[in-house]
Amino acid sequence: MRFDPADLRLFLNVAMTGSITLGAERTHLAIASASARLRGMEDHLGTALLERKRRGIELTAAGRVLEGHARQILAQMETMRADLSEYAHGRRGRIHLLCNTVTLVEFLPQALGPFLAAHPLIDVDIEEHPSRRIVAAIADGLADIGIAAYAAASPRLDTTLFRRDRLVVAAAPDHPLAGRDAVHFAEVLDCDFVGLGSDSAIHDLLATQAAQAGRRMKFRTRLRTFAGICELAALGVGIAVVPEAAARRAALKHALIALPLADGWASRDLMVCVRRQKLQPPLVTALLAALAQAP
DSSP: OOOOHHHHHHHHHHHHHTOHHHHHHHTTOOHHHHHHHHHHHHHHHTSOOEEEETTEEEEOHHHHHHHHHHHHHHHHHHHHHHHHHHHHTTSOEEEEEEEOHHIIIIIHHHHHHHHHHHOTTEEEEEEEOOHHHHHHHHHTTSSSEEEEETOOOBTTEEEEEEEEEEEEEEEOTTSTTTTOSOBOGGGGTTSEEEEEOTTSHHHHHHHHHHHHTTOOOEEEEEESSHHHHHHHHHTTSOBEEEEHHHHHHHTTTSOOEEEEBOSGGGEEEEEEEEEOOSSOOHHHHHHHHHHHHOO
16 A cells, blocks of 8 residues: 555645645645546555535545544654754754663763763664663664673674673662672562662563563562662661662762672673664764763
């Protein structure tokens, strides 16, 4: 099924005026041409879109459905045209970046802030996803840049190290785990947890590891920030699995211990990944350089 924008615009004009003649005039088409286009649309769909009556036309049920979709499609095309016009005239650009929870909360603001301040006409759309989805999305060309853990070498991706990250167990100083040098994740699955929401990438990672051990994590509550769950952990509400940087920062305000997780998956290289191609767009190249230089 293939309709061009002129077909959709004609259809909306006919629907608006209740007349093929007036709709054709508004679309700057001859009546015969407009009628042929409308019949072609109906033939492609295999259903009638218009009821032709003595005093004009009315939309069928299928026609009303198409009317809604046509309005959305043409509105999106206008938005796309406006956005691309900004690119063509060098006024504005937009980069689509995907990252996991740890990158978004702990590392990206320090790297992205100076870049955005230095490039006021470049916008960056950021989405949080689990690392495995990020790698697949970048390889498929669904976003410009990804920052993910476990981004293995691939003929479809170019990767560079962004940060090294280690997950730790944050707990109150009087917790039974205190005094340990490190713990395995399976050892703490009997504990009560405080954590991020179930829609966060780090929750997805921990829930997957718990499932592989044949267990489920027991959450007393969930908050939106590492700072919040570290504060609850310090109060003895439960333990939290957080990036080492988040635990270190929280320990400046609260009495808190941080025990490294001894599992191999808990020490991770966060990799910047882009789809492999001969030449990256200039905006993407600029942001990649900023990420490489960020402290």
